Amino acid sequence: MSEVLNNIKTRRSVRNFKEEQLTGEQLDHIITAGLYAPSSCNNQYWQFTVVQGVEKLELLQSAISKAIGVTNYHRFYNAPTLIIVSTPREYELGAFDSSVALENIFLEAHELGIGSVWINQLIGNSDHPEVRKVLQLLKVPDNHVAWGSAALGFASVVVTNDRENKGVVVYA
DSSP states (O other), X not given: OOHHHHHHHHOOBOOOBOSOOOOHHHHHHHHHHHHTSXXXXXXXXXXXXXXXXXXXXXXXXXXXXXXXXXXXOOTTTTOSEEEEEXXXXXXXXXXXXXXXXXXXXXXXXXXXXXXXXXXXXXXXXXXSHHHHHHHHHTTOOXXXXXXXXXXXXXXXXXXXXXXXOOOOOOOO
């Protein structure tokens, strides 16, 4: 099996992280992987916003909690790093391009022994007043919508690779 296919097949979502922060070199590799993702017509309209620090992450979690009406939302799973992928709202392919970039981020993180999980609660909530206020603080442009985020860190639990594939393949 190729190294790429092995990396794809063994990556799992991690939902419990240690406090230990990624190194600058690890973060650079992960961001580079995202930047080299394909995009429609190679537009690369995305912005990757790297959020680190408990105070900023808790501020964003609190705003999301209000936006989605969930008390005590803690769905960053205590990850020490969050990468928000956003594009200009008028860019109609932003969700697709952002998804491909996030997949590259997840795969490079896994290659480096770093856990990750997709965080999707910003989708549809970027313009909620509480959320937008925090996004402004985090330097996400006002004309951008967030399509997804990658919570990153070192797993504090053992993640098994015994997942069953439930996809369907049809040859026409």
